[in-house]
Amino acid sequence: MAEYWNVNPDYEISAKSFLADKPEADVSLEFEIAVKDFVNAGKGSAEVKNTLKRLGVDPAILRRIAVASYEAEINVTAHSEGGKMYSYIYDDSVYIRFEDKGPGISNIEQAMVPGWSTADDLVREMGFGAGLGLPNIQKNSDLLHITSEYGSTTTLEIIIYYS
């Protein structure tokens, strides 16, 4: 499987040790993401955003989390056979993992390039397909890790710290 990493250097140590330990979360949420379901895709991200809002997370951080998570949720509905979103909320950070059923990404480095997209007509009609989702996820997260391969599944993980 090919891998892609991007880590904010300020959080490199905490993020890597988090992934190694995966401590138990204060709150965990699970959402099913169906194929080309543009009406329901986004509900998982909205739920995470609302939960964090109640916990008093700063609005600017909330926006980062909402954008990164919504883009990833839309990518699963738009480009895969469907999958799941797992969200884990901690007192200093949120960890969200998207696992889909494939078909995978043939070249992750290329998929990260702003403007590069394989979106079909339906996806474009829905207002997506600018090739900006993955760059937005990277810009708004402290850690981004993608594991994928064409003909297989895609797993995308993000961590965002509240301060």
Added chain:
Amino acid sequence: MAIILKDYLDAIQAQVLTPDINTSEISIVDGYVSDMLSDVMGTAKEGQVWITIMRHMNTVAVASMTNIPCVIFAKGLTPDAAVIDRAILEDVCLAASDKQAFDLAGILYKMLGK
């Protein structure tokens, strides 16, 4: 410079689709025009009016995620009732105007004194 959303909506003769949202209390500092949702998510900022012809459910989700207080649908386009219901729930103001995007942006630009 900031303006009151209601003044802008009056200036573009907009039909407000979410009447329960008090547009006199919303202040607008800028605008953004785009029909690509990821472009909006990457670039639009809080306090901006978003002018678009995209009227799917996703438009409301994007506005809500990015704290955009008001979406203006250009060229007289209006979304389905379900989209309006969702906007009310998410506290996003929706308005429709017969004018096209260039004119809608131009009027806002002038009012903001840019």
